[in-house]
């Protein structure tokens with residue numbers, strides 16, 4: 217599903233109005249009525265509850281007034297709290313209708329704020345129509361006070377379009393923001409619903425159509441996408457086939473201190489359906505690998521770290537079709553930097569660069585740029601180090617992910633709770649997964665899974681999308697969130713693949 221920024225949705229709204237004469241009152245009507253429909257589906261008997269509808273100065277407030285008017289058809293227990301003297305003309309029209317129906321309007325001021333707090337406490341449902349995608353600066357003053365009181369005392373909060381105070385473009389809190397139970401957004405989810413903290417503040421998210429013509433949507437270039445299984449294919453299985461049909465993965469990792477990481481990657485590669493998995497690692501890792509899965513072919517180095525002398529050992533096993541995963545547990549020994557640089561220069565195969573291999577390549581970005589089919593899979597700390605930027609300017613920075621992918625000719629996977637993936641053209645946002653992945657080893661599984669799909673398809677984008685999405689669902693299948701062994705997530709992968717293939 218497409219994701220939009222505030223400018224993109226405003227442009228679509230404006231063109232619907234200007235190019236097709238769809239009056240903005242019509243859009244507002246649909247926004248309000250669709251919100252009521254979602255509420256009806258959630259709560260059923262809307263007549264049973266009392267409501268306080270907080271309306272801000274823009275068209276988000278106008279949506280709130282449509283909602284308030286429609287609620288009068290269920291109950292008289294509806295109060296509108298007007299937060300601004302100034303309203304848009306569409307909001308004024310709807311305010312007048314509400315008033316003419318006998319609706320109760322309270323104008324918020326410094327003098328009646330305590331009365332309004334009592335209304336918040338005594339209402340069953342608060343409708344947050346304070347700010348939508350038009351929020352342009354930090355929320356301060358009486359707006360901030362009311363938002364904080366709603367967060368303190370509301371029994372249940374429904375946000376119209378986006379929780380007020382959340383930036384639609386970044387998901388960040390502008391001063392303060394509403395913590396919603398339910399958010400009803402129009403036409404497309406906004407970036408702010410998908411990135412934290414906005415993702416959490418939105419509560420349950422529902423997307424409804426309000427009639428933006430499809431021709432307009434198609435005209436608009438769409439580069440931001442919420443990842444679903446529609447965006448990738450799992451490599452096929454053929455009746456008449458053998459291990460050669462499903463490709464070869466070469467995993468290079470492990471060092472004195474990290475034994476398990478490359479083993480997890482290797483097992484994940486086998487779980488992805490790959491035909492053959494070779495593991496180049498230390499002797500300890502090789503032994504551990506065989507203790508866990510006899511199908512892995514380990515080739516051990518006799519040292520604690522990789523160095524240049526190992527290149528000739530590995531090269532004969534790699535051709536242009538081999539999928540190479542470099543980095544899980546490889547460590548930061550200076551000799552390893554030279555090894556990775558030389559190895560990359562000598563091969564033409566698709567490669568996944570993970571963990572400390574990303575660190576060691578930070579001064580060799582030109583090598584990555586010159587190669588085709590390179591995937592790097594940093595978490596925010598690793599990307600911050602790679603780009604020499606502080607972590608706050610890297611985290612959830614989807615523009616930076618796209619720019620970096622384009623600049624260095626990479627497929628970049630920025631791992632986080634919302635993972636961001638870009639090939640330099642499109643930006644995918646993944647929201648599968650939970651805290652069962654917040655433990656050592658999940659990143660290693662991811663790189664092995666990507667490598668495994670890559671061996672079967674050589675499509676860097678689809679392999680990465682599939683792996684990120686599937687690993688997330690595999691964590692969600694675990695019954696006791698967070699108390700899993702990391703190997704239990706590995707064991708869930710086949711079930712998820714089967715479900716995704718359906």
Ligand SMILES: NC(=O)C1=CN([C@@H]2O[C@H](COP(=O)(O)OP(=O)(O)OC[C@H]3O[C@@H](n4cnc5c(N)ncnc54)[C@H](O)[C@@H]3O)[C@@H](O)[C@H]2O)[C@@H](O)CC1
Pocket residue numbers: 226229230240243244245247272273274275276277278279304346347348349350351352353354355356359376377378402426
């Ligand atoms: N015709 C349209 O464009 C449609 C708009 N719709 C609704 O309208 C919303 C967008 O409406 P608007 O563009 O009017 O914007 P908003 O209603 O989101 O808010 C903008 C208003 O808030 C003020 N403002 C912004 N930041 C502020 C701050 N920190 N403190 C105090 N005041 C602040 C602005 O000056 C402006 O008056 C959408 O989110 C959606 O809910 C829907 O009705 C669908 C159609």
Ligand SMILES: Nc1ncnc2c1ncn2[C@@H]1O[C@H](COP(=O)(O)OP(=O)(O)O)[C@@H](O)[C@H]1O
Pocket residue numbers: 595631632633634635648649650651652653654655656657658659660662
């Ligand atoms: N709370 C969470 N929700 C969703 N995904 C998560 C969560 N915590 C971690 N992950 C995922 O787990 C993986 C962790 O990778 P990484 O930090 O490299 O782990 P490791 O150090 O174990 O290799 C990433 O794919 C990340 O997106």
Ligand SMILES: [K+]
Pocket residue numbers: 276344345346347348375376377378379380
């Ligand atoms: K809102």
